[in-house]
Amino acid sequence: MSFNLDSYKYYLNREITWLKFNDRVLNEAINEGNPLFERLKFLSITSSNLDEFFMIRVAGIKEQIEAKYEKKDPSGMTALEQFKEISKYVHFMVKKQDKCLNKYILPELKKRSVNFLNVEDLNKNQYDFLKNYFNSTIYPVITPMAIDQSRPFPLLPNKMLTQAILLNEDGKKPFFAMVQVPPVLPRFIRLPGSKSSFIALEKIIKEFINSLFIGYEVLEVSPFRITRNADLNINDDAMDLLEEIEKSLRQRRMGFPVRLEIAKTAPAKIKQMLKDSLSLENEDIYEIDSMLNLADLMKFSNQKGFEKFKYRPFIPQPSPVFFGKKDLFKIIRKKDVLLHHPYESFEPVIDFLEQAANDPDVLAIKQTLYRVSGDSPVIKNLIKAAENGKQVTVLVELKARFDEERNIHWAKKLEDAGCYVIYGLVGLKTHTKILLVVRNEEDGIKRYVHMSTGNYNDSTAKLYTDIGLFTSDDLIGQDASALFNLLTGYSKETNWNKLYVAPLTLKSSFIEMVEKERKLALEGKKGIIKCVMNSLLDKDVIKAFYKASIDGVQIDLVVRGICTIIPGIKNLSENIRVRSIVGRFLEHSRIYYFDNDGDPKIYLSSADMMPRNLVRRVETMFPIESEALKKRVVDILNLILTDNVKTKRELPNGNYRMVRSSPDKINSQELFCQMAIDSFKSMINSNSTTEKFKPQYKIKE
Numbered sequence: 001m002s003f004n005l006d007s008y009k010y011y012l013n014r015e016i017t018w019l020k021f022n023d024r025v026l027n028e029a030i031n032e033g034n035p036l037f038e039r040l041k042f043l044s045i046t047s048s049n050l051d052e053f054f055m056i057r058v059a060g061i062k063e064q065i066e067a068k069y070e071k072k073d074p075s076g077m078t079a080l081e082q083f084k085e086i087s088k089y090v091h092f093m094v095k096k097q098d099k100c101l102n103k104y105i106l107p108e109l110k111k112r113s114v115n116f117l118n119v120e121d122l123n124k125n126q127y128d129f130l131k132n133y134f135n136s137t138i139y140p141v142i143t144p145m146a147i148d149q150s151r152p153f154p155l156l157p158n159k160m161l162t163q164a165i166l167l168n169e170d171g172k173k174p175f176f177a178m179v180q181v182p183p184v185l186p187r188f189i190r191l192p193g194s195k196s197s198f199i200a201l202e203k204i205i206k207e208f209i210n211s212l213f214i215g216y217e218v219l220e221v222s223p224f225r226i227t228r229n230a231d232l233n234i235n236d237d238a239m240d241l242l243e244e245i246e247k248s249l250r251q252r253r254m255g256f257p258v259r260l261e262i263a264k265t266a267p268a269k270i271k272q273m274l275k276d277s278l279s280l281e282n283e284d285i286y287e288i289d290s291m292l293n294l295a296d297l298m299k300f301s302n303q304k305g306f307e308k309f310k311y312r313p314f315i316p317q318p319s320p321v322f323f324g325k326k327d328l329f330k331i332i333r334k335k336d337v338l339l340h341h342p343y344e345s346f347e348p349v350i351d352f353l354e355q356a357a358n359d360p361d362v363l364a365i366k367q368t369l370y371r372v373s374g375d376s377p378v379i380k381n382l383i384k385a386a387e388n389g390k391q392v393t394v395l396v397e398l399k400a401r402f403d404e405e406r407n408i409h410w411a412k413k414l415e416d417a418g419c420y421v422i423y424g425l426v427g428l429k430t431h432t433k434i435l436l437v438v439r440n441e442e443d444g445i446k447r448y449v450h451m452s453t454g455n456y457n458d459s460t461a462k463l464y465t466d467i468g469l470f471t472s473d474d475l476i477g478q479d480a481s482a483l484f485n486l487l488t489g490y491s492k493e494t495n496w497n498k499l500y501v502a503p504l505t506l507k508s509s510f511i512e513m514v515e516k517e518r519k520l521a522l523e524g525k526k527g528i529i530k531c532v533m534n535s536l537l538d539k540d541v542i543k544a545f546y547k548a549s550i551d552g553v554q555i556d557l558v559v560r561g562i563c564t565i566i567p568g569i570k571n572l573s574e575n576i577r578v579r580s581i582v583g584r585f586l587e588h589s590r591i592y593y594f595d596n597d598g599d600p601k602i603y604l605s606s607a608d609m610m611p612r613n614l615v616r617r618v619e620t621m622f623p624i625e626s627e628a629l630k631k632r633v634v635d636i637l638n639l640i641l642t643d644n645v646k647t648k649r650e651l652p653n654g655n656y657r658m659v660r661s662s663p664d665k666i667n668s669q670e671l672f673c674q675m676a677i678d679s680f681k682s683m684i685n686s687n688s689t690t691e692k693f694k695p696q697y698k699i700k701e
Helices: 014-030 036-066 079-111 124-138 201-207 241-252 268-278 294-302 328-334 347-358 377-387 404-416 474-488 506-522 539-550 611-615 627-642 668-686
Strands: 144-147 161-168 175-180 188-190 197-200 217-228 257-263 285-288 337-341 362-369 391-396 420-422 434-441 444-452 464-471 500-502 528-533 554-559 576-581 591-594 601-605 617-624 647-650 656-658
Touching: 014 036, 014 079, 036 079, 036 217, 036 257, 036 294, 079 285, 124 201, 161 201, 161 268, 188 201, 197 201, 217 268, 257 268, 328 347, 328 444, 328 464, 337 347, 337 627, 347 362, 347 377, 347 434, 347 444, 347 464, 362 377, 362 474, 377 391, 377 404, 391 404, 391 474, 404 420, 420 474, 434 474, 444 474, 464 627, 474 617, 500 506, 500 611, 506 528, 506 539, 506 591, 506 611, 506 617, 528 627, 539 554, 539 576, 554 627, 591 627, 601 627, 611 617, 617 627, 627 668
Parallel strands: 257 285, 362 391, 391 420, 528 554, 554 576
Antiparallel strands: 144 175, 161 175, 161 217, 188 197, 217 257, 337 464, 362 434, 434 444, 444 464, 500 617, 528 591, 576 647, 591 601, 601 617, 647 656
16 A cells, blocks of 8 residues: 655644643643642643743744745645634633633642632731732832823733723723733732732732822723744844844844733723734634733742642752762763763763863863753853863854843853854754863873753753763764864864764664664564654654554654654554653653664664754764663663653544553653662662762752
């Protein structure tokens, strides 16, 4: 049987598959098996994800509609059809969010004496406290904004929670005003007389709003929130990329509106005024029956004093390979070392950089940075290295979405310290995560390389699952040098030894590996592919998977988010199984396994199988060659594939359902935590004389 693999019916729509991923996150907020404050976090993440989705994806689709762009996507949908489906799905999701908070979470919190109160619920002492708080703290900060002929509709900031006010004066025609809910103040105010009773800031403002409009009657007060287009319009032909991005950041706050969220109880007059003033359609308006801007629940859930409602704390464990060892170069020179985050600590990466910065034998450090933390020890060590006379080269990707301002700040700091800083490449984002240290040793120049599936961010390394590799392999070191020459100079494409680099060789090589498994299956041998990634969208890669499946290759895919392949189609994709894990940590690793007739080829990568990664970004895919490390990665893969607690499996219709649970419940993330603890304890018990080094670690069980 032959299949037309260009047919629309074999591909799901990218946007809807992403929304289904976000729905899986929302289901974790509903899941009673999760601690209550963790459920609040999942609800917050769902809301924050939707914000970014509208600011980037929906804004882009609206621009296509405005431009009358009629080309269909791989699933056969036009931009207008996609927009209508998105609106329908998100309206459903908003109702589900409201139900999650109102029916499931708030009542459970109330049972445990954690209360979100209304003004009418307050006693006199609490009310007096709020009145004083309003007069002393809120009133000096907020600014009423009237809307009339001389004061037109204001340019409201993106995602700013705002109160729309309907006013009356001596029976005249009602008119409008606005008050922004200041983000500089806490969203939830703790009330006196209880450690666990709170009231939302907007409710306090509403209660005392009359003091802002003396002489007028306040008829209605309704909270609302606007989401704007936030995709940067960067001119790649600009002479100064830094200046161009700084200019675009200033324009971001003025992007056109793409969504209006408003309280369901808002009167029709306020809704119509906002709709007309923002030039929105009914599909753009989302009526909220719970609390606007649920993303603010993240800060609330992180506050101290409610640990019994959170996950049991887990401290990333020290790597048994590095613990107690002072000379990291000596260890890496002997053998490759794998770190599995967040189960194993990110500290060895920081320690490696610190040692390189202070080592008189280190000549040069070269590193790519995509997203770093606010108080980054990575940056501090790079600056220290430059101050110590090392040649330090850093590619800071200024176009890392929503991290542009932070990256600009760090780029300038690095330059001021004497580092050679590159601001990314024209037309490409540099997404690869690679660190090269060049050292002068007794037998000559030696290169040490660290590569990872995740960012050099010590904060997210505690929250995201990633795998990093240290190696002193000469051929990989040569490839790393060649890659930095490509990034910093005009060097033409080289013949790579072991690395696969996008947009040059990664995609074609990956498809060749899939094709090799297909040929093995045709020869009657086992064809096996196992992949873990964040997204699967590239049509050529999906075609290769389909062809391999037709000829008998067994393909297991763990795809966290966007996934447009359709598993389980008879004679086409019945050998393809797709799973998605949403758990305590954000699944972020990229692992690619090809069985190769019993001699597995295993790769880690910074790249997902998406056109943007394979064509429009600089990415790397690197091999795991040590037999011990290959076994470890296979063990990681197999445990992920046997998860039956946090895993959902994709059906042929694109929906997901829980995998059938065996009597033994397997939560892969929790097991990885325990394995890291057990591994470190085993090392300590077998070598009680191990000399400890800074930073000191605590074992947390």
